[in-house]
Each structure stands twice: as C-alpha cells, then as structure tokens.
Amino acid sequence: MQLPSPLPLHDALQDTELCHAWRQLLEAAPAYQALLDPDWWRSASDHLGQASPYFLVCRRDGASLRWLVLIQRRSAFGMRWWQTAHHNHLPVAAMLRHPRVDPAQAGNEVAQALRADGALFLRCVRTPPGPASESLQRAVSPPPAYIFPTGDFDTLFAGRSRNLRKQIRRREKRLAEQANVRFEVIDHPDHPTLGLETFYQLEASGWKQDGASAIAFHEPLRNFYRQAAEDFAARGQFRLFALLADDTPIAMEYTLLCNDRRLYTLKCAYDEQWSKVSPGQLLLCQVWRWCCENNLREYNQVTSASWLEPWDPVVSPMSSGYIFAEGLRGRLACWSYDALYGLRNRLRPRAAATSGYVAAPLWLEHATPLSQYLLLW
Template identity: 30%
Template sequence: MDPAVAQAFAAAWPDKVRVLLAWADEPEADTQSRLIGVWLLVERRTRLSWPWKALVSPPGPVAYLGTPVIDRAHVSAVLAAMLEAVRKTPELPKLIQAGDMSEGSAVMAALEAIQARGAGHWQLLETRKRAKLTSCDDPKAFWAGSMSAKRLQGFARKRRQLGKEGELATTVAEQPAAVTAALDEFLRLEASGWKAARHSALASCPATERFTREMIAGLAERRLVLIEALRLNGAPVAMWVILLSGDTAYTWRTAYDEAYGRFSPGTLLLEDTTTRLLSDPAIACTDSCNHRDVGHQAERWPERHEVGDLLIDAGPERRLRLLLLSAREKAFRSGREAARQLYHRLRPEIERIRERLRGARPPQAQG
C-alpha cells in the first residue's frame, strides 16, 4: 500500500490505479482531517472476474500482500465506507479481487460483520500459509535449532569451502545510491539463473523491471529497502531484496549464482539474514512473501502467516454472479493443483524414460 508501489505501478503498466482513502474529521486539531485508511487497487479484467472488470489488490504479480492499511480503532467503519464508495461510484467496477489478505486480522473480522449486515458479500477462494519470522532473544540459538546438528555442520563446512575460493563477506546496502547499485547486481544475478529460463526473473519483462526500479528507488529515498548480499571476491553469489514497513520486514526477492550451487549460497545468506533480522530491535516480524509454504524459509522458520484470496462484490444484491465466479475459480485452482501433484508424482518416471531414450540413440557419425 506504499505510495512508491502505486507510483511505480502507474509508470509500468497501463491499468488504472485506484487508491481508496478514508479520512476522519478532527475539528479540534490543526488539520481538518486525518488519514485512517488506504487500499491500493488496480482496475483490470482478470481470469477470476471475466467477463467483468475488477478492482484488484495486490496490484501486480510481484506484490504479495493485499490487506488494506487501516487505523486499528476504525477498521469496521473504514472498510464499510470503502465498499460503499465503490458501490456509489458509477465508473468503478463493483467486484474486488483481494488476494493475500491476512487471515485472522481485524479486516477479515470486519468483512464478516459487513456481510452479516447485508452491506456487501464475499467468497473465500483459498487459504495458504507461508513462513514468517518473529523476534527472539538468541538469534544464533534460533538458527542452530532450525535443523539437525548434522545439517548444521554440513552448512558450516560449505561456508568454509566457499571461503577457500576467495574472500567471503556479507554486505548490506541501505543508502539510496548503494541500493541502486546493488539492485543492478541483483537483476543481473537473477536473470542468469533458472528464473530467467522460466521467464519469472524481474528483468524478463520490461514492465516488471521498470516497476521494480521505480518502486525500489522510491522506497530507498525513505530508507524502506535494503539489499543484503553474500559476496565472493566482491561479486555477489546470493542476494536478498528486503522491504521495510513499520516494524515488519519483507524478504521480497532472492537470487543466487548457480555456478556456486554446490555450496548452497542461498542458505548461507539465509543464515546471515535470519540472524541479522532477529538481532534488529526495530524489526518485530519478517514476512517471507512466499506464495506457498515451501522453500528454505519454510524449513527454517517455524512461525506461519496465513493469507486468503477473496472475491468481494460491493454492488447491489448479485449473489448469483458472486457464487458462479467463485465456483469457477475454485474449480480451476483445484484442477491446476491436481495437475501439479500428478506431474511431481510422474516426474521421476519421465526422467528415467528420457535417460533410456538418450542411451538408445545411435552414436553420431564423425566426419
């Protein structure tokens, strides 16, 4: 919900950016009103909303939290006012596609109360869990307890072995100029590996790269981003881009040099990052930003952040449309997940067949 995100999205994509702002009148204060609610959305036709347009949050594929920012003392009133504003503004779509909404939050409780009053309706499409990290008294002991002694010794050995390749150091870029330089390194590092092959690296799409550069520049001006790197002879072998908001950190993106994959540089940097975040008194919680409960963070961080995807209809009573769209989306997601699980079950056999076919090929004639 940061202004830097809104401005970066508007610069990178053609979708209309819509920001719902809620204000509280304070006649006794120097100013007439105080901002108490922000919800960043974009207007777009999606698979979920088709054939209608929807207001979508989070706004893009590399944003991982769609919960609006609302003053704790006014959650229910602000959310109801936001939905009413959508309902009464003719040019706005009435469907709201809200992804990665924090489950168990005051916002979810307010939505339930609003639906009970008949002031709007919503359907829960899916819930997921992802790793998070909360503060502790002994960061070193936390990391040591995150795995068996044997695995801990194995990673310590890999760090020593990598150190034999040259000078090994961990750096943190925080100043705007340093962040800009580190971001260039990160984009090149990410584009050199498997993410580029899957076209999911930030630099794989010009719009996504522009969004990233605009957002990081805006956040860096207010010291709301840092880039941590594990470096060998000055060159990065693993990097994290970490965003900051209040007392929460977000491990937004990571990349590593696959040429050094045998040393597990990503996990080595995760150790440094984990202990540093836990040692920072200004950070109470870190969100992994993972879409699923998998990966190195899920294995090492025991706490979980539960999020849900919702479809909200702020318009007049149209329960049938809401039910049909949500049922279609649930069926699609169920089929996609079944296909993914089937692929992973069959993958070993597919690889064995490929190996046999390679072995059966006749040798090439030499000219």
Template identity: 25%
Template sequence: MDMASHPALTAARAYAPTQRLRWTALAEAAAEANAFYIPEMLCAALDHLADSTVHVLEAQQDGELIGLMPVIVAGRYGRLPTGCVTNWMHDHCFFGAPLIRRGQEAAAWRGLLEQLDDAPWAPGFLHLRGLDAAGANAAALEALCVEQRRGRREVHRYDRAMLRSELDADAYWEANVRAKKRKELRRLQKRLADLGTVESRLLTDAVDLSGWCDEFLALEASGWKGAEGTALASRPQDAAFFRSACTAALESGLLHFLRMDLDGRAIAMLVNFRHGEGAFSFKIAFDEALGRFSPGVLIEIANLHAVQGDPAIGWMDSCAAADHPMIDSLWAERRTITQYRIALRGQGLARARREAAFALANGVEALGRRLKGQG
C-alpha cells in the same frame, strides 16, 4: 480519490507532493503492516507497472484518511466469464492487505465497501487476495460483513513461512534447523571460504544504491529467471519499478538490502522492505554457477542474523509460495494467507447483476467441491 479520473495514470508523480504525505501518515498509523502499499512502493508501482486502470480508494472520517486500497477491474474470475473488482497485486506484490488506520478498522472497511457499492465501474463482487487470515484487516472485515449481512466467502488459503521469534539468531538456528542440515551448511560455508574471502553486508550508504541495484538485476537475470523472461531486468518497466522503490525506501529508512560477496564480487543478494515493526522479503538472486555451495541458502542464514540482530524488526514475512522447500526448512513460523469473495450491493439493475455474479461464483465453487468429494 480515483486514479482513473486522471489521464494516462501518471498520477503517482502528479500527486506525490500532496497525496504522498497523507499516505505516509496513514502508513505510519496502519493497523496491519503491508510494505507493498506504503507510498514508497505503491507510487513506484503506479508509475511503472499500472498496465490497466488502477482505482486508489480512500476512506475518510472527519477529514482524516483512515483507509487506502488500490483496486482494478478483472474481466474474468478464474474460469468464469464474470467481471469483478480485485485488490491490485501486480507481479511483484506479495501481500494485499489495505492500509487501515489503527482503531478505525470497521469505519475504513465500511467506507471502502460503500465506494465500491456506489461505483458504476465496479462489476460483480470484490475478490480480496493476499490477506493475513489472523490479521486486523480480516477480523474487521468479517465483523462488518456480519453486521451488514453482506455475503462473504473464504475461497482459498495457504501457509507460508515467516520469521517471528524472541530468540537470537544462533539460538533460533539451533532450535529450528535439523542438526544434519546445520552440519551440511557449515560444510558448504567452509568450502566456499576456501575459494576466497566471503563477506556479508547490508546497504548503508545511499551512494552505493545504484551500483547494488545494477548488480542485483544482473545477478537475477543470469539465472533461470532470466532464461524464462521473469527477471526484473527482462522488462524495462519492472527494472524501473525496482530502482524507484529501492530509492524511495532507502530515503525513508525502509530498505533492507543484503549481499554476500566472494572476493568483492556479489554471489548472492536479498532485498527486503520494512513497514512498521515488520519486514517483507521481496527478491533474492544468486550466482547459479556456484550452486554447489547453495549461496541462496547461505545468504538466508546471513539474513537471519541481520533480522534477529535488528531490534527495529519484529518479524519478517517470507512472501514465499506454499511448501517452499528452502525457506520452510529454515523458518519455523507460518502465516496463513487467504482470499475472500465479498458481495457488493448498489441500486436497481447494478445490484441485481452483482447478486447474480456472487451467487454464480458460490454455486460453481460448491459444485466443484462436490465433484471432488469435499462436501
């Protein structure tokens, strides 16, 4: 199914009655969790954030949907004036693994790559971003590229914090956070409690969702993100995406929305989205006027207890940048996030151009490493 074949790309709504059921069934059977591509979030993103043409590739086997990957065409690859295809990761998408049916990983990748090989709109190569280097997607893709003798290069990787432990919250806290930091945070919790009643709670009633979304948007916009124009409320389409994704996820039981109140007023809020046994930390907002109490850290402590106390959540990806000073000091586990450059094939002139683009990118990258003394 090619989203580009439909006018104005309003197709997430248009396809919802039929496609969403198929996408949901695939998401429930996915080999690797990715909350950003489940229909609750993907449809919201297609409705509100698709500034350019998004091709939603589907791989099928015997009439069954076994793979789904949204992609776009990028006019450049880094500094190179070479077009390429890349998995669609909008500004609020922090993981890029396609949804692939468990047990059908190789067949799904084969189908997705064949579609790109045959697509007249697909230039250069496939630039895959935001994959777990140790995940099912990466393993199946590597094996298929070896089988097909298809070019594959890892072009970047970094580690980011994640939470995966059998310990309860208190034991995890004691085992992984330095004693000096624990003491300081207990002092901040006490000082904050001196100002009034502090309460942490999860969203459980759909009636409250709209108000919580309003408060989150206002709280985030009140800080540095609002000043820099990167808060969700800074652009109407971003705010609409946020509301739509939260609404759909809550209806499906996949929204994990936490807040910390001081005398009934939100001073920190945290939004997570679940998929399978995993969860993905999406956005955090806090009252910067109370920065001396570190409300962002304190709500992460509340989140630790909420996650470790929920038997339905086996792990949580921080979705944070590498070497994040706050979450890295609280969560001990790490997830390696990688990017790949995958050669595309085709026929005639299209194949020659793609081979040249892949070789050019490889050559420029190798030259850059030599100039830096890395090989």
C-alpha cells in the same frame, strides 16, 4: 453519507494530505508496511499500471482515513467488478481499515461505494493479516508468507533441526575453503560495485536467463524496482544484502526495512555455479543474524517457497474473499460465483485446495446468518 469514488492512483498520490493520512493509517494498523507504503505504490503506478491502471478508494474521517483499498477494474462475460491490485511483484493486496472503525460498518461503506460505481463485487486477493482481514470468513487460504522471528540468534538457530544446522555449517566450511567469504550490507541502489545493476545481473543468470523471466529483461520491472529502491533509500529503508566469494557476489537479497523494524525480502538471487554450497541459504542465515543483532522485530520473506520450509519459519496467513454489491444483480453474481467455484472444486479437488475462494464477504462479522448465506448488504 457522501460515497467515495475510485480515484486514479497516480492522481491520488499527488495529494500530499492524502498520502500523509495514508501513512498515519499504516501506523495505526501496521501490516506489511513496506508493501503498503505510498512510495511503493507510486512506483507501481508509474511503471506497472499501464495496461490496467490502479485506483484508490478510501473513506475520510476528518483529516484521517477510515479505510483504504487499492484496486483495478476487471470485466468478463458482461460483468464489471473491482479486484484488489495484486500480482507477483505486488505480493500483498493493499487493504487497510483503522482499528477504531467497526468492521461491519466499513464493509457496508465499501459495498455502497461499489454500487455507486456500478460494480458488482470486489474480489479481494491475498490480504495479509491485520485489521483488514481479521474478520474474513474463509474456507481456504492462499499461500502464506514465512516469517523469521528475532532475538538471540544462537538460541534461535539452535532451535532449527539438527540436520539443517549440520548442512549450514558444512556448506559454510566448504565455501570458506574455496574463497575468501564476505557479507555486505548496502543501503543505496547506486553502490559502485554492489548496487542494483549488480543484483539485476545476478538474478538474470542461470535458469532465469533461459526463460527471460528476470527483472533485467523487462524495462518496466527494472524501473519499478529502481524507483522503489531510490524512494526507500532516501528514508534509510532500503537494503541490499550480498554474500561474496573473492569479492564476487554469489547471492543477494533486495529488501525494504520498515520504520516498525520489520525487514521484507522482495527478491533474491544467487549464482548457480556455487549451487553445491547453497549460497541463498547461507545468505539467509547471515541476514537473519543481522536482523537479530540490529534488534529488528522480524525477517519476513513474503513468500512460502518450499526451500524455506526446513528453516521452520513462522507462518503468516493470507486471506482471500469477496464483497458483493447490494441488489438483485449483486446477489445473482454471488450465486453464480458460488455455483461455478463449487462445480470446479468438485471436478478438480486439487484446485479447491489452492483456489483461495471464499463464499463469505469481508467485514461481515455482525451480520445475521441469513444475510451471511445470501451475501447481502
């Protein structure tokens, strides 16, 4: 078997056949399609990967792909490993496996590719549900994503708590008494009055302005979100939602609409001067209604922010884990990590509840109990 080697993502994205096979794999194993799309990662590679470049490792099966993982190099204490590419602006790890490929075999292939590259292990962070993570054995999961199902909106809204329904109606009435209210859907980032620059300005207002954490203050982030918006808009898959009071936006959402009829919210912003009417909550209600009226399958927030909990959303779990390379060095790395995390969790019980650490590898559902214990391949 010819072992795959990690390719610089920027170079891999120049291969049109590979990108076509990548999209075919996404269609065969749908999981967060917008955030695993080649265009999304092209924008990330161009604007966010300068300090730590992204790589792609995949195994071909003729013209199609058996599996694909997007990774970054990491090193510390004399060890070198791979980690699935992930941070706040890439909220899920790109790991895909074709459903027809045996998970244990795919895991073996990943481990062998790691060994050939000299890495000790692959750290898998925040993997969404689907063929890549279905056999991940885990003790603790990282924060999930909240999803709003679709259907008849009035029926779904009636299923929320009585207190939430009263609050939304009261705030809608209060806002209508103070201004002319309008809900807008924009499908291009360069809209003359409600485009991406307007969103950046709104997001940079309030508390984010004090901490300089908004997209507007970081040129690479501005360019990343703009390029992604332009690429998806060219396919009709970009949406900016806005709630306006007297023609002034008081809440906006940056979203991507997938061809599998799922809407993903990547960023939201609101004007704190209108906080008494909770414009973000009112906009969420309008976007959810829009999803139902347009026969979308779901409305995915890609976050588990506490302010969403009163809406009683569906929880979509995330998984984290490790794949260790073969041999003594990989075994020692596994035991060291197990011991260090075990010690930390005993000393800091609260950390154990949020670490997402897993003492078991991916795709090992057919392994023997002994190999599961030793994490050998």
